[in-house]
Amino acid sequence: MAADEDRIPVIIGVGEIKDRPAEPREALEPAALMAEALRRAAGDAGDPGLLDRLDSLDIVNSVSWPYPDLPAALAARLGRRPARLNYGPIGGESPVRFIHEAAGRIARGESAVAAVTGAEAAHAVAAARKAGVALPWTAPDPTASRVRDRSYLRPLARRLAASEPTNVYPFYENATAAAWGLTPAEALAEDAALWAAFSRVAAENPAAWIRRGASAEEIATPSPANRPIAYPYNKLMVANPMVNQGGAVLLASRAEARRRGIPEDRLIHLWGGASAVEPRDYLDRDQYAESHAQNAVLDACGRIAAEEGADFSVLELYSCFPCVPRMAARRLGLPPDAVPTTTGGLTFFGAPLNTYMTHAACAMVRALRERPEATGLLYGQGEFVTKHHAVVLAARPAAHPAAHATGMPRVARPHGVQDAADAARGPVPAFAPEPAGDAAIETFTVLHDRDSAPTHGVLICRLADGRRTLARVPGAEAGTIALLKRQDRSPIGLPGRLRPAADGIADWQPA
Template sequence: MTDPARIPVIVGIGEIADRPDAPGRGPVGPEPAALMAEALARAEADAGGGWLARLSSLDVVNAVSWPYADLALRVAEMIGHRPARLAYGPVGGETPVRFLHEAALRIARGEAAVAALCSGEAEHSAAAARRAGSRPERDAAPPWTAPDPAWTNPRVRDYLHPQALRHGLSQPVFAYPLYETALQAAWGQTPRQGRDESAALWAAMSRVAAENPHGWLRRPFGADEIATPSPANRPIAWPYPKLMVANPVVNQAAAVIVASLALARAAGLPEHRLIHIGPGAAANEPRDWLARDRFDHAPAQDAVLAATLRRAGLAASDLAAVELYSCFPCVPKMARRSLGLPEDAVPTVAGGLTFFGAPLNGYMAHAACAMVRRLREAPGAAGLLYGQGEFVTKHHALVLGSRPLAAPSEPISVQDEADRRRGPVPPVIEDATGRATVETHTVLFDREGAPERGVVVLRQGESRLLARVPATDRATLGVLTDLDSSPVGREGALRRAPDGLLDWEAA
């Protein structure tokens, strides 16, 4: 593609971290829509001004910290311009990458000349208001938008298997550990070795976050501090303590403005500040995580990363920077291996979802901003954004560069390739007797750090099933939390409990 009117470039980025200790800030900070509007204003200023009134497309990342009737429209009202295309996205941590990719494709097709995306959450303020019994729509200054009484939380998990719901594995923090445990066994690691790899990786991310002025936890954390349970780092779901999981209790927003190269040049923007958007790819795993072939790989992740680099004509070693989604350690650890990156590679430019902060679906918008800053300082370099959503479910990657890249490709989807990489899926059974073998597992803890129960994914013949390990079965819980021996492949006995669930006891 050589027509500058069809070449998409990022012209402006904007971020905000609304800290409760900021000078002059009131007891309740701005609402999510106001944070998004401010991020867009900052992106416009970064691009030299005059861009928001020219937006023909605006994608708003799904937000859940406040119940809006029409969040996208509210943001448009706050910036004083309603684009011809105004869209509100679904839940998913990959959506900022998808929106950026789709904005580039609209420009490449001549459907838009200026487009933007924005994200924002104010969960820290909303949670503080709930604890204090205050109402931000009344008590904040200025008051927040009146809540929509008909709003329903979009994070409904009714697509999961009934057995997953019965065992309480309906939240990501309880499901991602199943991947972590299975991966450690597949990679030949003891749980201690897997924990230490995660802690070292997270410590490196914390150092990046500490240098990011828009981050939330802006101090470096040591690997021992991250790995070791403590009152400030309580165990949540084995093998993850608090400092290995995403932190959504933040007030953060980000925005990116995309335009054609022709418009950017006409506006007099320096070439070194224009970041080119290259090709990308997307694919999904089955939404119900029990309907997957295995828990020690993610075929959609592998297909997406391979296709994105192939379409860009790059090898992983050509990348100056990467952002690998980091809601939990298993995701970037898998992606690092899929890409063939060295063990000491730091797969973030923003700081990761634990330390930079995890404004729910919006983190990758911040990662895009950080990548733009990095590439503006690296002439001729390229970087990779990889986002992921739900339960290792939705995967999207995109290449950016401080030089012209291969054109953004269509179709985006590489679902066929992901499906080809997937093996047969074991049928899930709900009733069984006799013995069964651990495929993977986790242990759930209460807020004081005591185990509430274990949950094991088991194999019996060709079938898969779920069972519980009661808190009273300390011996089996000890097997599941042994740092020096993986329980994957361990056999045990099943029995039906009075509440109808299956319990499992290690042999």
């Protein structure tokens, strides 16, 4: 092998914690959850002293508690500050990226022992707020804002509330169903069956927040406990951030693992990976029936597996909303009954915001240890189908690490496949901020209040001149709302006409 044997990167330990005390003041804050997850990861590796050797620590962005300096708070709990202490940006793909980058640093000889960790405690924060009690945690930063920055989105999207993930992913959900030739009823049945399968995986995962299987009928049917959120999604189809969970992954070179006496059958190898992004404002994309960045990343990982003569038999496809794993599964050519999770998904396992994929890595490591012949795909995604990163994992080292002349293995080289994503992108229609006239539905959703009543429909429309715009259907327009939510036929492509309302927003009426 051309690559330096001493620098082959491996995952050596994983750790998780779920914290659910009845009294919120007894709950652990995020920094404490991270510290405990790291200790458990070192214990999983069989060497508690590993944390003293830690030279690199990536912290996944944490939202539930506004620390003035989260890296410092975690370092204090660990009793040491690694030479590289990095706090990441928001993004559900970031744990996968951190794992991939840590492996690259190890392969280049820049790091010996590295870790990735993240945690959230939104459940405790909400419970304390409801009870009117103060949490005895690190003093929060009084200047921190809890409002996500959405300034990169168009003002009209923000006015229509089409600026939160729960309200944007349905654009892809409805567009993909129409592109695949499914009726809304058929698409909902696929979603519900997949999510029911995810719930069964979560039920068997001790680290999961919701450990009960849900039937497809329960998931698909609106009820007081499963209210509609944004059509076609009910509550049991969206990510659940109200959890207290922490996870950690420890990496090292294979030589360091051997020096520490870690058994070979505990080591998980990284063969490589890929990353790409979509235009950040979803209105600047060419269409909503697929993601070119997702396709490029999955294709690249498929090539890595093919070079090794392997197929993906253990998968974690990011699952904030059903359209994401369903798009990915189709691109990968998975059979309809495939269950692409080892963790349980962001609805049932729980969605500790940006750090779900840290837990997914833990679950995949355990799965690959149990199935040493298998090959795993760990695929994460962030923002609005925007950021994509995946890595290929296995219990065995790569037979063909694709080392080039300098001996640099594949895992240590640049992983971007942005050129492939950009090359696949078609023309992007210009945006019309003050539209009028004829307009056909490109994709859509219907938003609901907490009493399950529709507040309004949000439509991405194409004007007669080809430009794109956003339009509204008022919730009081019961007939048009019913048209959007028909189960036997998608409204995508239906012609209509825009009329300006008193607030300046264009309302859509069917032709």
